[in-house]
Amino acid sequence: MRTYNNWFEEITSSFDYPLSNGDVEGTHNKIKTVKRVTFVMQNFHHFRTKLLFVCSKDR
Structure with missing residues (x-):
């Protein structure tokens, strides 16, 4: 109950x-x-290319 009271404003604004x-x-x-x-x-070029490939796969 204490957690709910402490985070009440954040919880209600999430709705x-x-x-x-x-996503981030x-x-x-x-x-x-x-x-x-x-x-x-x-x-580093290969590393960057691999990152771009992996992160763009879901889009």
């Missing part, structure tokens, strides 16, 4: 505004995953 940062969080998670998998990649 008024249909905005979310879920998902993209950030993909970038972190690619960085973790390809941490030994020497060429």
Whole structure:
């Protein structure tokens, strides 16, 4: 109940505004995953190309 009282204004405004940062969080998670998998990649151009490919696959 204390959490509800502390966050009441934020909770009620989430019903008024249909905005979310879920897309940004998902993209950030993909970038972190690619960085973790390809941490030994020497060429930044290849790394950037791989990031662009992975992040544009869902769109």
